[in-house]
Amino acid sequence: MLINKIYEIDSCDDIELSIKRESKLEFKLCFDDEKKSEALVFITPGLGGDADDNYREHLAQTIASDLNVAVVSVNYHCIGNRPQTGSTFYLDEIDKLILNAATQAAGIKLPYGVDKIQNYDQINEVFNLINQILNERKRKEILNLDFFLHLHMSLQPTKNEYQNFGIMQAQDLINVALYLKKNAPFDTMGGGIPVIMIGSSHGGYLSHLAAKIAPWLIDGVIDNSSYARHRWKLIGFGKEIDFIEYSEFSSFAFPHINLHCSSKTFWTSNSSSPYFFSPARRMIRNILEPSHLQIQSAYPKPYYVSYHSFYDRRIAPPEDKIELYDIFQKYHFDAKLYMIKEQSQIDGKFIKSLDHGMGMSIKTLIKKELPIMLEKIKNNPKKEYKDKSISYPCEDLLYNFTQKKDKIFLEIKGNK
Template identity: 90%
Template sequence: MQINRIYEIDSCDDVELDIKRESKLEFKLWYDDEKKPEALVFITPGLGGDADNNYREHLAQTIASDLNVAVVSVNYHCIGNRPQTGSTFYLDEIDKLILDATTQAAGIKLPYGVDKIQNYDQMSEIFHFINQALIKGKKEGKFRLDYFLNLHVSLQPAKNEYQNFGIMQAQDLINVALYLKKNAPFDTMGGGIPVIMIGSSHGGYLSHLAAKIAPWLINGVIDNSSYAKFLWKLVGFGKEIDFIQYSEFSTFDFFQHIKVFCSNKTFWTSNSSSPYFFSPARRMIRNILEPSHLQIQTTYPKPYYVSYHSFYDRRIAPPEDKIELYDIFQKYHFDAKLYMIKEQSQIDGKFIKSLDHGMGMSIKTLIKKELPIMLEKIKNNPKKEYKNKSISYPCEDLLYNFTQKEDKIFLEIKGNK
C-alpha cells in the first residue's frame, strides 16, 4: 500500500547573511510499505506550474507506484515565491522611488505621497488611480492609445522568507536526504540507499547545486532545462540596476494600462559597501559552470548526470553554458550525457512539446525514461562509503566549506588568502 507522510525538520540558517531562519523545513515522502525502495528520488520543483501542490502530489504518487523507489518533495526555502504558491505583493523603498519618478515623468499627480503607502490595499488603490488616470489621459489625447506605464512591485514569499538564491535551498535538499537516510520508515540499506535528484529549470539547477555541495551523497541528477550559472533575474535585486531588464517577470493581468514588473524580496544588494553585497564570490559559489570548482569535484565520488535542453533557450538558460558544463564533465570523466534538442522533428507532442524553455516536457515521461537507466548504473557500480564528507570551494576572497556532520550539512565561510 502506498504511504504518504509529511515531515517538518530544522534545516539551515543563512550563514552568508547571518540571518536566523524562522521557519521549519517541510517535505513529503511517498513509498510503498510492501516494497524495499531502491533509492530516494527527489522531484524538485522550480518556479511556476511545477511548484503546484496538486501536480507534485500526482507526479510523486505515480512514480512511487510505478517504480520501486521512495519519492521526496521538499518545500525548500523561499519556494512560496509566486502568487500561486503563497507570495503577496508589496512596495519596498525602491519600488516607491520608481513609482514616484515614473508618475511624475508621466504628469500623473498622485492623491498622496508614496511614503504613505504602507499596505497592499493602499498599493492597490494607487495603482487603480494611475490606471484610471491613463484611461482618462488617452481619451483626452495626452497619451498615445498604445501607451502604458512601467512600474515595479515586490513579492513577499510565504512564511516571511526571502530569496537567498540557491545555497540554502540546496542545503535543504541535502538535509532532507540525510534525515531520511537515518529516519526513513523503511530499510535504507544502513544509510547507503542511493539519492537521485530530479528537476526542471530552477529545480534542475538546485539538483546540480546539491551534487556540487555534497558529491559524496548524491548518486545522480536528472535534469530538464536548468541554468548552468546563477540567473540575475531571479536573485531579486536586479531592480537596483534596471527594473525592466532584471525583473523576474512582468504582467498586464492586473491593470490594462500598467505593465507590472515583479521581483522577490531579498537582502542581497548591488551596493558594494553593504554587508549584504552580492559580490563576485557570492556569484561564483552559485555557479554550476565554474571550471575550478568542477576540478575540485573530480577528487570526490562522481554522480551520474543526464540533462535535456533546448538549443533555443536563450532568455533563461543559455544553451552555450550547458554545453560547456557537460563538455567539462566529459573532460573530467563524469558519466554525463546532454541531449540538446534542436530540431522541430524532435517535438513529439508527448515528451517534448516545444523548443521554448522547459520544452513543455512531461516530467513523468522523463523520469520513466531515464530513472531506470540511472538506477541500473548505480546498482552495477554502487557508491562506496566516502570518509571525507567535507568540500571547500575558493571563491575570490572567500572560502566556502561544506561539511556533513551529525546528519546535516553545515556551511562555514572564511577569508581566502
C-alpha cells in the same frame, strides 16, 4: 499501499548573511509500503506551475506506484515566492521611488504621498487610479494605445522568507536526504540507499548545486533546462540597476501598467554593504565554474543526464550547458546532454516546444531516464567516502561544506 507523510525539520541558517532562519523546513515523502524502495528520488520544483502542491502530489504518487522508489518533495527555502505559491505584494523603498518618479514624469498626481502606502489595499487603490487616468488619456488620444507605464512591486514570500538564491535551498535538499537516510519509515540499506535529484529549470539547477555541495551523497541528477550559472533576474535586487531589464517577471494585472515584480532579498549591488552580492557569492552559485568542477571531480562522481533546448536564450543559455557537460566529460563524469535542436524532435508528448522547459512531461522524463540511472547505480554502487567535506575557493572567500551529525554545514573563511 501508497503512504504519504509530511515532515518538518530544522535545516540551515543563512551563514552568508548571518540571518537566523525563522521557518521550519517542510517536505513530503511518498512510498509504497509493499515494495522495497531502491532509491530516494527527489522531484524538485522550479518557480511557477510545477511548484503547485496538487501537481507535485499526483506526480509523486504516480512515480512511487510505478517504480520501486520513494519520492521526496521539498518545500525548500523561498519556494513560496510567486503569487500562485502564496507570496504577497508590497512596495519597498525602491519600489516607492520608482512609483514616485514614474508618476511625476507622467504628470499623474497621487491621492497621497508614496510614504503613506503601507498595505496592499492602498497599493491597489493607487494603481487602480493610475490605470484609470491612463485609460482616460488613451480614450482622449492623449496617449498612444500601446503606451504602458512601467512600475515595480516586490513579492513577500511565504513564511516571511526571502531570496537567498541557491545555497540555502540546496542545503535544504541535502538535509532532507540525510534525515531520511537515518529516519525513513522503511529500510534504507543501512543509510546506503541511493539519492537521485530530478528537476526542471530552477529545480534542475538546485539538483546540480546539491551534487556540487555534497558529491559523496548525491548519486545522480536528471535535469530538464536548468541554468548552469546564477540568474541575475531571479535574485531580486536587479531593480537597483534596471527594474525593467532585471525584474523576475512582468504582469498586466492593471491593463495600462506594465508591472515588473521581484522577490524580497537582502542581497544588494552596493559594494559597501555587508549584503553585497560579490563575485565570490556569484562564483559559489555557478555550476559552470571550471576550477570547482575540477575539485568536485576528485570526489565520488554522480551520474548526470540533461535535456535542453538549443533555442533557450532568455533563461538558460545553451552555450553554458554545452560547456558544462563538456567539462563533465573532461573530468570523466558519466554525463549525457541531449540538446534539442530540431522541430522533428517535438513529439507532442515528451517534448512539446523548443522554448525554455520544452513543455516537457516530467513524468515521461522520469520513466525514461530513472530506470537507466538506477541500473547504473546498482551495477556500480558508491563506496563509503569518509571525507564528507568539500571546499571551494571563491575569490576572497573559501566556502567549506561539511556533513556531520546528519546535516550539511557551511563555513566561510577568508581565502588568502
